[in-house]
Amino acid sequence: MEIIRKNFKDSLSTVYSAIEEADFLAIDGEFSGISDGPSVSALTNGLDTPEERYAKLKKHSMDFLLFQFGLCTFRYDQSESKYLTKSFNFYIFPKPFSRNSPDIKFICQSSSIDFLASQGFDFNKVFRNGIPYLNQEEEAQLREQYEERRNQANGAGTPSFISPSSKGPVNVPDEHKDFINRVIAKVDSLLSNTEKTVDLEPCTGFQRKLIYQTLNWKYPKGLHVETMETEKKERFIQISRVDEEERRRREHEKQEREQEELNDAVGFSRVIHAISKSGKLVVGHNMLLDVMHTIHQFYCPLPEDLNDFKEVTMCVFPRLLDTKLMASTHPFKELITNTSLAELEKQLKENPFKPPRVDFSDGFQSYNTATEQLHEAGYDAYITGLCFISMANYLGSFLTPPRSHISAKSKLIEPFHNKLFLMRIIDIPYLNISGPDLQPKRDHVLYVTFPKEWKTSDLYQLFSAFGNIQVSWIDDTSAFVSLSQTEQVQIAMNTSRYAESYKIQTYAEYIRNKLEARHL
Amino acid sequence: MEIIRKNFKDSLSTVYSAIEEADFLAIDGEFSGISDGPSVSALTNGLDTPEERYAKLKKHSMDFLLFQFGLCTFRYDQSESKYLTKSFNFYIFPKPFSRNSPDIKFICQSSSIDFLASQGFDFNKVFRNGIPYLNQEEEAQLREQYEERRNQANGAGTPSFISPSSKGPVNVPDEHKDFINRVIAKVDSLLSNTEKTVDLEPCTGFQRKLIYQTLNWKYPKGLHVETMETEKKERFIQISRVDEEERRRREHEKQEREQEELNDAVGFSRVIHAISKSGKLVVGHNMLLDVMHTIHQFYCPLPEDLNDFKEVTMCVFPRLLDTKLMASTHPFKELITNTSLAELEKQLKENPFKPPRVDFSDGFQSYNTATEQLHEAGYDAYITGLCFISMANYLGSFLTPPRSHISAKSKLIEPFHNKLFLMRIIDIPYLNISGPDLQPKRDHVLYVTFPKEWKTSDLYQLFSAFGNIQVSWIDDTSAFVSLSQTEQVQIAMNTSRYAESYKIQTYAEYIRNKLEARHL
């Protein structure tokens, strides 16, 4: 189901109940880019620590826009022994909802845009019809703005806020005195004739504020004051003579309208709140960036510290599962040669795995996995869910007696919970969201700096005495070199002592220097 | 005429001849945003110096993408006493043309995107079908890459580059020796049997380089070596046995193909080069940002210094005319109340102006100015040209005898040449591209700093003794205050001497401090 600005509000209840009834959810995001910094490979050094990797992704990936969000819900139908799915494809765009709302800037990376374009991605749907959103702080700010305005407005607001004493005469700057006096004269004439309303001339925001404050103080009862817009979008104030009952009714209506406006502005974030509140298992493929973007865009700017990020993540997504990590882990790793989503899905239909029994719920579009629609977020989420089911069920084959269906709540899949795949780190397969990360020994690793003319072959040359080595480039003038034996490290250090063109440190020294540099 | 990636090459000659035959050109650009920094109003302080304004625009506007370029050519048909126009609407996108090409990142501003969306702008045309481009440096780099590759390739390239002495044996790293030896064996067997070509396995770029170098050295004649791509986009090398004539023919073909590729990569920049070379009058409306973006995107990164920018601009666009500046200048300023493009166009059809006599050239779409298509760059360029014609012709009414047609080359319009409208600067109406800028006296201006709680009304209060003042906000804690009389400056300075909450400097002091700060 495609969800854009126009049908968002009407579709929300469908989305909510799909989440409510689901056994697990699968998600996927499409972004306007991946890395605004160095090359992707420099961004993903094979010997990054989890802290380093998180810091790099935060710095170089969060200014892109998550502009398509796929959600696929999976409910297991016991009687039919099959899953029923509902797949949603949301288009997202931070349309400014009013003159004062934040004017978001985001980066596009031409290679990513070009890639999506080649897949038939519809950018007009994003930019013309994308659903807006607010993060929690923006939502709170907007709520406050509404409350403040309400308190200024004629007689409205919680009485305790507007104590009679604070309602002293308004401090009207000299240059606006004439203007305000003319408004008062108009109100006096309104109160003494038969007209019910008077429209003032369009004026500035500051003048409107003065009008609200003045009338609120001079005529605490009997008036309803409201800002309206002309066809040309000029704002003006309309003043109506009302009795107390009508005044209350109008205030109430206005409050409801404002609540509605607030909900509209919060927009797509409401879907993420619902996913979060459900506490359901959320499955993704290679999902670290999806999780980071989702939190960054719909909850709060990402924290500096990796541990704080883990904490926030556990609040937003209490149970995560990354199918790429699962496929790269025993007992799957031995069976699966290619863990990219499309290939994985294909392999998981073949022996020893079984294609999952899945049907589309009534009224939901069905995807045909034979004619792929890869890189549409809703489809990718769907495929991801299929992969999860196949792998979970495969685990059931080890039980005695074997079970062909393993539920999303099964203890069997707990070892895969909250472990997000880390791309291209040699010795740390995943980021552990609900605990401390692995700390592999790296005492066979050297940190080498050299002139920028050097090539990989120069490094091979330099270490040619040590047999097999592995080079992980950091930047133009530095790289990690992993030796095959730890004992070689000391030899390398000794030989390098008098070298002039290059410098070698042990990995431990490198980490120590880095920490010191940070504390300076 | 709409020009996208697909029809670009075929349309180029039409574009070139339209430029060639034109009397003047009108241009307009659409961008993915305007300002990535402070609010637009902080970006355009009323008392900016031209240097400050240029620096702000350069810093806060150049990371957006110029993604639609409108060009409308106007040719005067003497016999019919009317202009014939050709209007072109180019969609532009920096599609990476190869794996090594720059991966451009650009910013989008949601308010600008949303505005264009509301005007029906077609983003898919930009992102799926936009014409690529290179600036001059990127073009030179790419040319060099091709030449380098050619010199490495078998026997090709300018002989003087590949002196026989430089053709010594190739330094093949140990780990690639086996691989290269196997290639040599294959070539030897190719040379001794009846096959004409052999395809090698796909391999890395470094290996391909080694192959080229090795074969070039070992078999300077008799082989043609070329990199091909499999359907899966893997690159492999194809080696063909050829006689000298065929080798030359193939090299020649390859060189032509490369020149074609180079032209394709330079893409839209070729249109700008043609406009530039034509030396024709280029008309725009409020065109400073258009000019800056055009130079930045298709020529070179903008220089730091305003004078250098003026110099570059005069090279790229030797004659510019800004219709917004023209309309804001005597004798038009007295007649025209609103200089926004749409309003200007309307007013210039009415007395005392005359609607210009303009027709669309055969085969070119006609715009109907009654049913506006504003904010499509091609249309805006067209309208801008109409405005220029009306205003130029109006100048002719002052001649004795009056003339109804004034040509783009007339001396009458020279006073408007190379003066680009400066938005919202109180006392400097334009940036003078071909000379020094105006230096208005600002000795009635104060630079005031204060706590960030202050509002405009606090400033009015502070200077209430001096009658009319004008406030130009700089940021939260500073503003320029223009007094109505210069003599008041000294009084204000004296009274402020012991103030604690705020500080006043004369404008001259402010400028001096700023210059000093810059030289520290």
Ligand SMILES: Nc1nc2c(ncn2[C@@H]2O[C@H](COP(=O)(O)OP(=O)(O)O)[C@@H](O)[C@H]2O)c(=O)[nH]1
């Ligand atoms: N000096 C030097 N730097 C290199 C070389 N290869 C890679 N690098 C640097 O290391 C970074 C990562 O390189 P790599 O992992 O090979 O991936 P790449 O981004 O495809 O080049 C690059 O962006 C370069 O800054 C080399 O041969 N010489």
Ligand SMILES: Nc1nc2c(ncn2[C@@H]2O[C@H](COP(=O)(O)OP(=O)(O)O)[C@@H](O)[C@H]2O)c(=O)[nH]1
């Ligand atoms: N402290 C303070 N700063 C202001 C006030 N009004 C404007 N500013 C600052 O000056 C900048 C330019 O303001 P202005 O020209 O009024 O345009 P705006 O961008 O629409 O607010 C704003 O971004 C603020 O940083 C004010 O009343 N008090």
